[in-house]
Amino acid sequence: MFVLLSCVIPVCGLVPEATAQVAASDPAVVVRVDISGRQRMLSQRMAMASCFVMGDVQTERNIQNAQQAYDLFSQTQDVLRHGGTRDQLEPERDPQVLALLDQSDEIFDTYGRAVLQVSHRDLQSVVVAQVTELDLPLLKLLNQTVGAIEVSGASATQGGVLANTVNIAGRQRMLSQKVLKEFCYVSLGVDRERQQKRLAETLELFETSLSLLETGSAEHDVLAPPNERAKGRLKRARLVWEKLSPLLRRAIAGQELARDDLHRVAAFSEDLLKASQHVVASYLKL
Numbered sequence: 001m002f003v004l005l006s007c008v009i010p011v012c013g014l015v016p017e018a019t020a021q022v023a024a025s026d027p028a029v030v031v032r033v034d035i036s037g038r039q040r041m042l043s044q045r046m047a048m049a050s051c052f053v054m055g056d057v058q059t060e061r062n063i064q065n066a067q068q069a070y071d072l073f074s075q076t077q078d079v080l081r082h083g084g085t086r087d088q089l090e091p092e093r094d095p096q097v098l099a100l101l102d103q104s105d106e107i108f109d110t111y112g113r114a115v116l117q118v119s120h121r122d123l124q125s126v127v128v129a130q131v132t133e134l135d136l137p138l139l140k141l142l143n144q145t146v147g148a149i150e151v152s153g154a155s156a157t158q159g160g161v162l163a164n165t166v167n168i169a170g171r172q173r174m175l176s177q178k179v180l181k182e183f184c185y186v187s188l189g190v191d192r193e194r195q196q197k198r199l200a201e202t203l204e205l206f207e208t209s210l211s212l213l214e215t216g217s218a219e220h221d222v223l224a225p226p227n228e229r230a231k232g233r234l235k236r237a238r239l240v241w242e243k244l245s246p247l248l249r250r251a252i253a254g255q256e257l258a259r260d261d262l263h264r265v266a267a268f269s270e271d272l273l274k275a276s277q278h279v280v281a282s283y284l285k286l
Contacts, residue, residue, distance in 0.1 A: 029153030033163045037170030040142045042073040044177035047135040050118040051184035066119040094152045104141040165223045169280045175206040176272040186251045187262040200252045230282035237275040244268045
């Protein structure tokens with residue numbers, strides 16, 4: 001069982017002298033961006049696991065994944081609002097961030113309960129609709145929250161180069177779960193055409209962002225890999241992605257998908273998430 005860690009853009013010029021930019025960063029801002037960014041992943045992990053439960057794919061594991069993601073999401077919302085000793089975070093004071101947390105809590109109240117119902121194999125049409133229709137509105141708010149936190153700390157991080165890099169690397173965690181959720185929906189025939197379109201967009205964003213992290217970009221305030229460990233972790237993420245992406249492209253192209261294909265894709269969920277988590281961790285102790 002994978003343990004969750006607390007922890008379309010063109011590719012442009014490389015970022016030189018990464019260590020000089022890192023030195024100016026405020027660790028508290030970077031940690032807050034990482035933790036708030038992890039909420040995006042958890043929202044999609046709940047949706048992905050729910051879809052696999054609906055499809056009876058690795059059902060017991062995904063029931064547990066959904067429930068664990070729900071619990072961690074709930075705990076983290078409280079930490080982002082009130083602070084926490086484990087992450088050494090102060091209570092949030094920015095009115096915009098607090099308002100966004102209120103809005104995401106309101107959606108999560110319904111969405112989270114629906115996820116738990118699915119995890120108990122309650123597949124009533126209303127419950128399933130709440131899972132499939134509320135995860136993206138929630139994700140939109142969570143993404144806005146990350147952006148607001150990053151902006152609020154920008155003056156402390158001289159433009160927030162490290163925070164922005166952590167934001168993009170952390171977004172890969174979310175995309176790793178979102179892309180599998182969308183493949184699952186396509187495979188099960190749930191809103192197939194719209195999910196194929198979303199799958200294509202998610203795949204493109206994951207690939208573009210991975211390339212951006214591999215090279216860095218001064219134009220987009222993304223650090224080049226700061227050390228050999230980071231390069232190795234990005235290489236690992238690339239290897240996992242290159243094994244998975246041909247299966248995803250089959251779904252986008254409308255090719256016939258066998259049940260075994262859904263099981264094969266589901267088997268990538270932990271490897272791709274773990275690889276993406278490790279990339280984020282490369283930047284958190286700089």
